[in-house]
Amino acid sequence: MKIKGIKDVFFDLDHTLWDFDKNSALTFHKIFKMHNVTVDIDEFLSHYEPINLEYWKLYREDKIDKASLRYNRLNDTFNRISFQADSTLIHKLSTDYIAYLTSFNHLFQDTLGTLNYLKPKYRLHIITNGFQEVQESKLKNSNIYHFFKSVTDSEQVGVKKPNPIIFNHALQKVKANPESSIMIGDNMEADVLGALNFGMEAIYFNYLKTAAQSHIKQINKLEELKLFL
Template identity: 80%
Template sequence: MKINGIKDVFFDLDHTLWDFDKNSALTFSKIFKIHNVAVNLEEFLHYYEPINLDYWKLFREERIDKASLRYNRLNDTFNKISFQADSTLIHKLSIDYIMYLSTFNHLFDNTVDILNYLKPKYNLHIITNGFQEVQESKLRNSNIHHFFQSITDSEQVGVKKPNPKIFNFALNKVKAHPETSVMIGDNMEADILGALNIGMEAIYFNYLKTVDKHSMKQINNLDELKLFL
């Protein structure tokens, strides 16, 4: 099962190394207390998480801008749970959410162990669609920044995964080649198909263990990367 000839390993960050859902839930708990937002957090997250994913898809496809993403995902969720929140409150929450999000630093199980395992063997990199102002803070606050030779985010490049430009930008930045590189991520469209389309290998991090019809390399736990690398 080992993938031969790999020199450069590219990771997605959110939902792959950095436990976005856990850290996001802690962030909402904090900012709701700060602003005295009396909602049931579990109910809020039940609606917010799929709404957020839908808005990220629109953002990835260049159909909405960053401000719309940040505002509408909150507004739509509050509407779902019939909580009256005016635009001033939503704007304050959206700002505080970004400010506090990277102060929480939960990683997926075995993240540090697998990075320690890979670091002596490969050049490690990040390619992320996340916002530039928070992604580096996430890496530093979770104490994994030092593992990575390069960090490429969509705001640097002006396009988002799965656009081939972001993959080519990341490769060119470190003089890596598609045929000796592998992309590891949780998003089938953005990470896996995006990488495969430019000739990279790809490993799908299927951490939710969903039934998946795609016949490609996949793992449920980061430790399973040792089977391939």
């Protein structure tokens, strides 16, 4: 079951190593209190999380820009729960959300143990579609930045996963070859199929245990990477 010949291991960050949903929920608790937004946080999040994923898909496909993503995911959620929020409040919340998001830095269970296990054996890297100004802070504030030889984000490259250009850029930067590289991430389209189509190995971090095609290598917990690497 071990994958032979791998030298470089590329990770996604959000929803893979960094527990985005947990940290995001804590951030909303904080900024709603700051701005006296009186909503049921659990109801808000139950709508926000799928809306956010839909907007990220549009952003990944270059159908919307960053500002639209940040504003509309909040506006749509407030509309869904019938909470009256004017554009001034939404802009303030959008700005403060980014400002405070990296003050919470919960990692997925087994992140540190898995990175400590892999680091002596492979070169480790990050490829992320996240915003450049916050991704480095997430890595540093959660004390995992030192594990990685390189960090490639979509804003510096100008395209997003699954575009092969971002994979090529990340590998060229560290002189890695596709056939000796593997991508690990939670998004089937962006991380797994993007990497496979580029000629890399890939493992689907299926922590939500959704249905996936049987030929796709997958794990439900990060520690299960030890089965492959």
